[in-house]
Amino acid sequence: MIQLEFQKLFRRGMTYIGFIAILLFVLVIQIGMFVEGQKLLDFLIKSLSDVFLLEGKLINNYTVSYIILNSLWIHIPILVAIVAGDMVSGEAGRGTFRLLLTRPVSRAKLLTAKYITAQAYAAMLVLFLMFMSMVVGRLFFDTGDMIVLMNTINIFDSSDVMWRFTAAFAYGAVGMWVVTGLAFLFSTLATNSLGPVIGSMSILILFTIMSNFSIGIFEVIKPFLFTTYLGGWQLFFDDPVDWKQIIHATGIMALHISVLYFISLYIFTKKDIKS
Amino acid sequence: MEQILIAKNLRKSFGDVEAVSNVDLTVFKGDIYGFLGPNGSGKSTTIRMILNLITPDEGEVFLFGQSNANHRKEVLRRIGSLIERPDFYNYLSAYQNLELLARYSGLKLSRKEIVEKLEIVDLHERADSKVKTFSQGMKQRLGIAQTLLHDPDLIILDEPVNGLDPQGIKDIRNLILHLNQTFGKTLIVSSHILREMELIANRMVVISKGKVIVEGEVLTLLESERQKLILITDNITSATTLLSQKFPHIIFERNKLDELIADLSAHEIPLINKELVNAGIGVKQLLVRNSLEDYFLHVT
Structure with a gap:
């Protein structure tokens, strides 16, 4: 059944919007950095240059990939939600649920196949982002040591970078699975795909605000909000890596993914198909 | 005569509105069972309860002697249905739609077998055309073709002639009679177009405001x-x-x-x-x- 869901997904033009958008976004950043990147970096590390002697090309594929990661985690949730939000509501809106659910197919199996397909799509988008930044980026930039400015200045040897990116992208995929789960849940409640996209994005924005404000009541619920952990991929570019925090964050997000699935399953199996 | 469908005391409300109230139905093997009622009378809700798309608030449906709630997959294996509009995946061809639906039913049909179903509804020459290029009548016929994929014993058609021109209506009418007379299928056909029911149904139920008004042999009811x-x-x-x-x-x-x-x-x-x-x-x-x-x- 997962295979059938994939067939349907990839025969639709809408599915490719996410890939095209990532292709364009990344290319724009890469070309921009290729043309003006050194000036930008010089500006950013001006104060460092006064203290440290920096040699070699700091604008390299790793630095640009890090910049891409920073800027695109905002856009990818929208791309993921467009497809995940349509997975169930789209069938309801098009009236094709009547065709599917009057066949000898289990509702639970159908929903699970759709959930897995949506999550696989999110993973594919993240993989494509990784491919664009790490592989296509090599057409524009060389590799080299990587400088990361966070609370501290971390400079990683080029041999110590690749695993950090792989882990960061994998962690990012888990974050996108939560967003996918959220859009999917809204999708089980709606009969058009716009509602789930707006609904999931609204929740994402609301939770992000709550995660970033240090107000008493927000502090209490902050540890339970998935948005608190979405930016956790940056932990892989710290030294030493805080594995305890990463495992905790991944656990909370995995819990969200499971709970969102089970709520979707409950709603869908009990739902009257009226459309 | 073998009872294919027995619905007992079906009731369903949506909010404060009682859509279906105490509906009892019996369909026998070989029937073309007319399901008559004006728009909004509860026909589609009843059919959806028969097919397990909607859960009744009260009552039970038995198909082929089994409860549809407890043996959903088993009974659906023996039913083909077309509910309201014939909605398909418009970006796929007629053949691809049928192949996909067959696989959802757990069937691996060959191209020949699928084209044979399209031949019954006279769409075999358009097998590879995208559904979005089809007229309403063609979609309606494709809808009937998909009901035949798993060679069901019972076919349920909800408003199959809605939106069709006179020729389209005639085609569907002939197709229903053909399925009944040639292939021995039992059919439940809902419609608010009474003339059509008169021409094809041997038994019927009349439903109004969610309640059964009368059920029986068409000829007996008319003679009385x-x-x-x-x-x-x-x-x-x-x-x-x-x-x-x-x-x-x-x-x-x-x-x-x-x-x-x-x-x-x-x-x-x-x-x-x-x-x-x-x-x-x-x-x-x-x-x-x-x-x-x-x-x-x-x-x-």
């Missing part, structure tokens, strides 16, 4: 009704006087077209004709109207 006689003679005045004397219990009305109209029992019609002929009054036309439409309007 009083008939409307429209009589044109060469001497309307003499005919009126004569018939009023001979049949004082019947009210004969003369309309603007100089026709004589009367409501009477079926057995009285030949007697009236005989009296007129014996009196030397020429009978130009003797029309008896007893359509399902009259019946429907009478009972609802």
Whole structure:
């Protein structure tokens, strides 16, 4: 059944919007950095240059990939939600649920196949982002040591970078699975795909605000909000890596993914198909 | 006769609105069972409860002797259905749609087998055309083709002639009769177009405001009704006087077209004709109207 869901997904033009958008976004950043990147970096590390002697090309594929990661985690949730939000509501809106659910197919199996397909799509988008930044980026930039400015200045040897990116992208995929789960849940409640996209994005924005404000009541619920952990991929570019925090964050997000699935399953199996 | 479907005391409300109330149905093997009712009468809700798309608040549905709630997959394996509009994946071809739906049913049909289904509905030459290029009538026929994929015993068609032109309606009517007579399928066909039901159904139920008004054999139900006689003679005045004397219990009305109209029992019609002929009054036309439409309007 997962295979059938994939067939349907990839025969639709809408599915490719996410890939095209990532292709364009990344290319724009890469070309921009290729043309003006050194000036930008010089500006950013001006104060460092006064203290440290920096040699070699700091604008390299790793630095640009890090910049891409920073800027695109905002856009990818929208791309993921467009497809995940349509997975169930789209069938309801098009009236094709009547065709599917009057066949000898289990509702639970159908929903699970759709959930897995949506999550696989999110993973594919993240993989494509990784491919664009790490592989296509090599057409524009060389590799080299990587400088990361966070609370501290971390400079990683080029041999110590690749695993950090792989882990960061994998962690990012888990974050996108939560967003996918959220859009999917809204999708089980709606009969058009716009509602789930707006609904999931609204929740994402609301939770992000709550995660970033240090107000008493927000502090209490902050540890339970998935948005608190979405930016956790940056932990892989710290030294030493805080594995305890990463495992905790991944656990909370995995819990969200499971709970969102089970709520979707409950709603869908009990739902009257009226459309 | 084998009972294919038994619905007992079905009830369903949406909020405060009771869509279906205490509906009982029985469909026998080989029936073309007409499901009649005006728009919004609860036909589609009842059909959706039969197919497990909607859960009834009360009541049970038994298909092939099994509860549809407890044996959903088993009973759906023996049913093909087309509910309301024939909605398909428009970006796929007719063949791809059927192949996909067959695989959802757990069937791996060959291209030949799928094209055979399309041939039954005369769409085999358009097998590889995208559904978005199809007319409403073609989609309706494709809808019927998908009901046949797993060779079901029971086919449920909800408003299959909706939105079709006269030729399309005729095609679907012939197809329904063909499926029943050639392939021995039992069919439940819902419609608010009464003329169509009259032409194809052997048994029917009339539903109005969510309640069953009457259920039974179409012919028996029609025969039990009083008939409307429209009589044109060469001497309307003499005919009126004569018939009023001979049949004082019947009210004969003369309309603007100089026709004589009367409501009477079926057995009285030949007697009236005989009296007129014996009196030397020429009978130009003797029309008896007893359509399902009259019946429907009478009972609802």
